[in-house]
Amino acid sequence: MTAVEDKAIDAAARGAPIISVRGLVVGFGDKLVMNGLDLDVRRGEVLGFVGGSGQGKSVLTRAILGLVPKRAGEIRIFGKDRDALSAPERRALEQRWGVLFQNGALFSGLTVKQNIQVPMRETRDISQGLMDELAMLKIALVGLKPDAADKFPSELSGGMVKRAALARALALDPELVFLDEPTSGLDPIGAAEFDDLIATLQETLGLTVFMVTHDLDSLYSICDRVAALADGRVIAEGALGTLLKSDHPWLRAYFHGVRGGRLAGSLLD
């Protein structure tokens, strides 16, 4: 048994799905993007979500977040069907997750500290002094120096933007975080450092992580399981080692092509 498979079994033991998607259908006009998709994300795991460009990774993330309507199927988060909840219940549910959008999506006119305080201001009735202390804690948590607090996004490097956006995603102490291509645009050293940060936070805070990624190194180094999307469905889900052995043409091209070949070789040796 490989180390990757061992990790997947650990993850399975961690318990019930925190996200459960069944028979999901999402479309725009005549075009179906999700066509009967099933997916589970288990408590305490890092699930890596892969798929070709335009296959619908972002649409699925947005559907789970309730930002895109579904035509059919069921999405349960923390065991609850969002559509069956009242508005206050839905708001309470939404405070249990944080989102790191691609490219950070920080408010350009606000400093890092102010960006982190946006979710606090929207949902908590706490003093400015306490919000300042909490924001500084989050800044330290993601490995930024204290002087980053008063900088605007335009004054930050790409890696710092990602860390600041992660700090904002963690503002309300979520149990679940959605990361959309967190290492895109980072150099290999920055990407590896960001992976380490996610792994450390996942372990220390007990987070569940849903991560859309194209980064094969991230899949290998921090994901407990991987799910692959093609033709509107999850075509494979499991330990990376299992996906590497799949005969599905897209998975073979993805993992055994020029870029993935070395990784697959090292894992399957």
Ligand SMILES: Nc1ncnc2c1ncn2[C@@H]1O[C@H](COP(=O)(O)OP(=O)(O)OP(=O)(O)O)[C@@H](O)[C@H]1O
């Ligand atoms: N609001 C929308 N209206 C119409 N079509 C949309 C909308 N949002 C997404 N789509 C379409 O849904 C499909 C899936 O898009 P999505 O952005 O989820 O792909 P992706 O897998 O995240 O791609 P990438 O890896 O390139 O980011 C695409 O064909 C896209 O054009």
